[in-house]
Amino acid sequence: MRYANFPGCSAKTTGRAYTESFGYVAERVGIQLDDIPDWICCGASAGAGASDLLADALPARSLAHAEAAYGDEPVLALCAGCYRNLRHAQLRVRDDAAARAQIEEAIGMPYAARADVVNGIEPFLDDDVQKAVSAQVTEPLNGLKVACYYGCALVRPRALKPFDDDENPQSMERIVALTGAEPVAWERKTECCGASHHTSVPGAMAPLIERLFEDAKAHGAEAIATACPLCQLNLDMRQKDMDRRRAAAGKEPLGMPVYYFTELIAASFGGPVDQIGLTRHFLPAEALIAEAKKREVKHEPTPEELRAQRIAEAKRRKQERAAAQAAGNADGQAAQAQPTAAAAQTKGTEASDHE
């Protein structure tokens, strides 16, 4: 599958690890990227700070370039913030003829919004891609407990017709599970990290991050997986300050590595740490992965296996009874009624196990 790639302003700086790990995995699972010529900044949160039109015009201009170069090819925006802005502009142009005229005039280019905008997770939802991922996991992250963190931009607002449930999305979990890691169920996976407000109102945003780590830790997570450079930066860079504050208040530190989900995939492919972004973290990120790879695999029986076990057990008991009965027959006919009823009852229990 080919995608028109919108790198976004952080691709070669703070989001470098995402770009590198995504590229590493994409190459190996059949995701091809075409760079959009002359793309510009999506406006982040500042576009809407000036006007709604500017907020749509900035992403629409890049989308128009993508349409001119690659037609209907879906536009991939790895950064969740860029994804939200691009998708907003795309849907607005597609669904509202008046808005389209206004935006086309503002950007001075034709733009029909035929191509969909997708985020970094969506290419991996394809069955073939998932099969390709599974096939190439050579160094599984045995049981690494990961809290998959979506943040707000990937699954909201609802006007953008999100690709997954906005309260309890599961798609990243499905992908991360392919690496042998174990996604944990937790409660704050779609809560905001504070985005760029960490710059303008830093004090107010600190609790947001702390809550996330607290919740992830409470649900047994050893690491967090993200799909957004700004989320990753906020969580990774700011946890040092957070732990310092916690230490001052006499609380235990929460710090845990914050990975891009693509880093986990790349690591399970056995990718070299310096090519897949793992050397670019604030909190050292390599050791945990290396340790996970060495863990012993504990096999938890699946419900199907458990049921099979129960059935086998029931059959064994039945044979035993039959044998006992055969032995009892020699003693006399009178004793027979009792065991037969018991056998009928066991049969019933066994039958309901099948349902």
Place this chain on the structure above:
Amino acid sequence: MSRIGVFVCRCGTNIAGTVDVDAVAQAASLMPNVVYVDTNKYTCSDPGQASIAEAINENNLDHVVIASCSPRMHEALFRKLLAEKTNVNPYQLEIANIREQCSWVHKDKAIGTPKAIELVAMAVAKVDSNVDLHTTQIPVTRRALVIGAGIAGIQAALDIADAGFPVTLVERETTIGGKMPMLDKTFPTMDCSACICTPKMSEAAAHPNITIKTLSEVEKVEGYVGNFDVTIREKAKYVDYDKCTGCGQCEEKCPQRKIPSEFNQGLSFRTAVYKPFPQAVPSKSTIDPAHCRMLTKGTCGVCSKVCQAGAINYDDVDRVTTERYGAIVVATGYELINWANIYPEYGGGRYPDVISGLQFERLVNASGPTEGHVLRPSDRKEPKTVVIIKCVGSRDPHKGVSYCSRACCMYAAKHAHQYLDKVPDGRCYVFYMDVRCAGKGYDEFYMRTLQDGAIYLHGRVSRIYERDGKLVCVGEDTLSDQVVSVNADMVVLETAMVPPEGAGTLATTVNIQRGPEGWFTEAHPKLRPVETNTAGVYLAGTAQGPKDIPDTVAQAGAAASKAIGLLCRGYIQSNPMITHIDTAKCSGCGACVDICPYGALSLVEMTARENSRKVTRVVAEVNAGLCQGCGACTVACRPGAADLLGFGDEGIMQEVETYAYR
């Protein structure tokens, strides 16, 4: 030469305030064939009516125009006047609506007066072409059908049956009773729901005038008021009810024991051959074909072996019957909104201890799965903190429905009261939007719940999540401007009532309307609350909209009394303003047959003498009982053979011409 009388009403100042009534009378006196004009302060009053009758008789009038309010208001009254007090045919009357469509919509006499004159002139022109029409009497089949056997249907059936008419009570579940037997206590008097409902159920079963058909659905309704031909499909029960004694042996031995019980709202299991609850009516077992091993896999047959009466019949088939009824009462009830699909923020069904109000009813009921002990579903432990959330799905047009479900405020208070009663050291928090307790003894009940110690918080819970075995409910108490969270052991969602599945199909079958939310629509929200727009079909209970048990029972009685009135009279007066086919013009094309929404037209062969030859042709024929006089056929008819009596093409053209050339 016809002799037309015009009577202009002042309606106090309702008309006279915006229309110069004397000027209208003056203008009317100059209109063609008008021989008498009078004005009246209140034409509809007794003296007003008397003066009209007198004027008609003294002046030998043969056509009458009354310029007053909308014909929907008093046309029937004035027709009756003509029929009873004069020799004028009641259909020689035209009403010029100079109130609703004139004086009420204008503020200025300069506009109102000329418009009123035009309206009167048009009525005068039309009335001149009116012909005498006569009604006929159609006999009524004196039996009633009640669809849905919840408390509304049972009550309606009992009332009609007590009046002496045979009733068929159709229910699609295996027992009658509906939701009421599931409830524990009823507010505000706290009498046991089952104790007052099950006697009604037995009474219905024992009533000589009531025939109960369970597992049955109405498939087709043909005919018209007084004579509905209804086709009912009675699904296979796989148990011969004539032989079954209801002993329950089959249920004891059935190997399929893990089917979630509908009656206990999934909180316990039932078997494949089952009776939903001990007091079910009819008190017989039924096999659920979706789960029976014999019917799905062909191996088992245990129930057949243990049944001493030999009532099990795996080869049972559906029975379809068609019968004729005079009146139909629709009492199909409600179901609760499927909250799990629309509220992911409340766990979307992931947490077993987030339950619906109906599930709480089962938990707190002595015959329920916990024998009346409040034990939460996940681990059967007594919850020490319970959160009740109101308006889940209700008043939430984004996720659920926009309306208020009416009964939840009271049963939420009841749940809080019951919980605090059974768990004296428990804590109960109720998140609410409004407390709507208008009803006899209702607000007192709510105040008592507050005294019991329930803490009411104004706000919607934003999210429920699990943390350390507790369900953390986060909401705002807007009265203290504070975000609050409660670590609950169990959460009860008071969910919205929505129309049951299949309501749309039934509406089409019975030919009644539904509102935007899907509830059946009454003919008039105030003055005809239990009638529908289809004559002879009445509504009872929540089928018409959310309501509580007292209102439901009251409405069931009202619907029954309407049905009884129709059956007692024994006949209906036909509407003479129906389509008339001029067979000389009819080409037999059948366009009218296709367009008629009531199936009133059909094509028949006719033999007639034309140009001194005998010819046989196909022409359209009207069924006077079915035709509602909508006029669709008169528009579709290309040769102009179809004409609506009382609204003939000629009269309409006279009106238009008068307006155009004045």
Place this chain on the structure above:
Amino acid sequence: MSSLFLQCRYRVWRTGDAMRPINLSEEPATQAQAAKRVCAEAGVNPADCYQCGKCAAGCPVSESADISCRQVIRLIQLGEFDAAVTSRMPWLCVACGTCLARCPQSVDLPALNAALCREAARRGCAAVKEGPLFTDIFLDNVQKRGVMDETMLAARFNLSSGHLFQDAGGAPTMMARGLLSGDGYRPSDAAEVGAMIERLRAQARAAGASDDETKEAQRL
């Protein structure tokens, strides 16, 4: 924090006196006009809201805000628009959309907050001074280069806001991890992009500033 204190929070902040009631009939009509314009800009009808607080309870920043997002709309309903414009809440709103996703009445609070921020910036009365500053520096940056340079943005923001060392501690690590350099990408039509941004920003500045109602508000 006691709930009593919270209850009085708005009043204290508005009037400086916890016990003095607000006389709603004395509020100038210009507030209603401005409220109408800003709500229209945001596509929000304040009458839709029935104050259930589901928004505020899910809002990630509610604990840091002076008034909750529910109260923002309550103030507008009451005709106290100026109080809404000058509150901190719109600037704290991270536009995460949780409120909108759960709102039974689909009130678009993120859009309303954005419109209130723009209005406050136009009036020069932003409760969080850094808010409009960040927007301006960000857009200046993009206007000049077509893309945003994070290092430049942070540096200029810190200089202008006076928060000289905010996030500076991370800089050496970022340098070491190769997160600062970038590849120097600029679109080939950067000049054209700059002109477009300049034009649209000027349009936005002009909007809404013309009517009497704003002048009146500025005078107050």
